[in-house]
Amino acid sequence: MKYTIKRTDKFNDQLTDIIMYIASIHSNKEALEYLDYLEKEIYNLE
Numbered sequence: 001m002k003y004t005i006k007r008t009d010k011f012n013d014q015l016t017d018i019i020m021y022i023a024s025i026h027s028n029k030e031a032l033e034y035l036d037y038l039e040k041e042i043y044n045l046e
Contacts, residue, residue, distance in 0.1 A: 002046055
C-alpha cells in the first residue's frame with residue numbers, strides 16, 4: 001500500500017534551515033549530499 005507524504009511549508013522551511021546550517025559548518029557539497037539522502041528517505045516513506 002502506498003501512502004502520500006504531504007510536505008508543508010513549515011517542513012520546507014525547516015529543511016532549508018537544516019541544509020543551510022550544515023553548509024555553514026561543513027561545506028555546500030556535504031549539505032547537498034545530505035539533502036539528496038533525505039529526499040530519497042522521504043520518498044521511501046511512501
